[in-house]
Amino acid sequence: MDEVEIIERTPAPATVASLVDDLTRLGDLSGRTVLVHSSLSRLGWVVGGAQAVVEALLAAVGPDGTIVVPTHSSGLTDPSHWANPPVPEAWWPVLREHMPAFDPLTTPTRGMGAIVDCFRRLPGVRRSAHPAVSFAALGPNAEAITASHPLEDGLGDASPLARVYDLDGLVLLLGVGHANNTSLHLAEHRCGGIGAERIEQGSPVLVDGERRWVTYSELEGVTDDFDALGADLPDQTLGRVGAGEARLMRQRDLVDFAVVWFTATRS
DSSP: OOHHHHHHTOSSOBOHHHHHHHHHHHOOOTTOEEEEEEOSGGGOOBTTHHHHHHHHHHHHHOTTOEEEEEOOOTTSSOGGGOOSSOOOGGGHHHHHHHSOOOOTTTOOOSSSOHHHHHHTTSTTOEEOOOSSSOEEEESTTHHHHHSOOOSTTTTSTTSHHHHHHHTTOEEEEESOOGGGOTHHHHHHHHTTTTTOEEEEEEEEEEETTEEEEEEEEEEEOOOTTHHHHHHHOSSOEEEEETTEEEEEEEHHHHHHHHHHHHHHHOO
């Protein structure tokens, strides 16, 4: 969506103050751990852009709360699995040999959006060490959420997603639907990976200061039915933030419901 389209679909520009009001009407975020998925363009014209949205989130959650965002870097994976877009097979050895190693401080995200990119650069943000599906967090629970993130099953029970579950966190979807809701991948793991495929993945990481290509096993999740699941989810609050649709839900309710839903609908 270009800026002309954004302006045309925006009744009035959103500000930090108006976004805080919108978030407060959606639900009480103060002091909570909140996992945020977002699209800046879907929120309409925002005065100050991504920075304003981040400031609004920080104000709504407050100093006692913790914000978590996905900072995935899918470009640091084995090119044999790439599909959007695929690359020629003749390139694969070159990519595996020369792809820069993951660095939590400098590795850019891919497809996560401007809000995430702004947030991950804030002073004090912690980012987990997974080369492909890292998460960044800021707040009192940030270290506990991001400190341990093993290569195997990066969205499973040893991941930051599970730590948000342990903390009884919330999921906030800003301008995006359940197709972007990574907590549903945790549910896929918890119902035994039904409907998903296990693959051997690879990524470049730093080991004792040296770049190494490492391989690991992961569940290649399926997102085709995530929106259908979201339509059936009973415990979620819908509202407007800026010019965009927003959804707020308790992550435990979401994941527990999804385990039952996947088990019943996937075969």
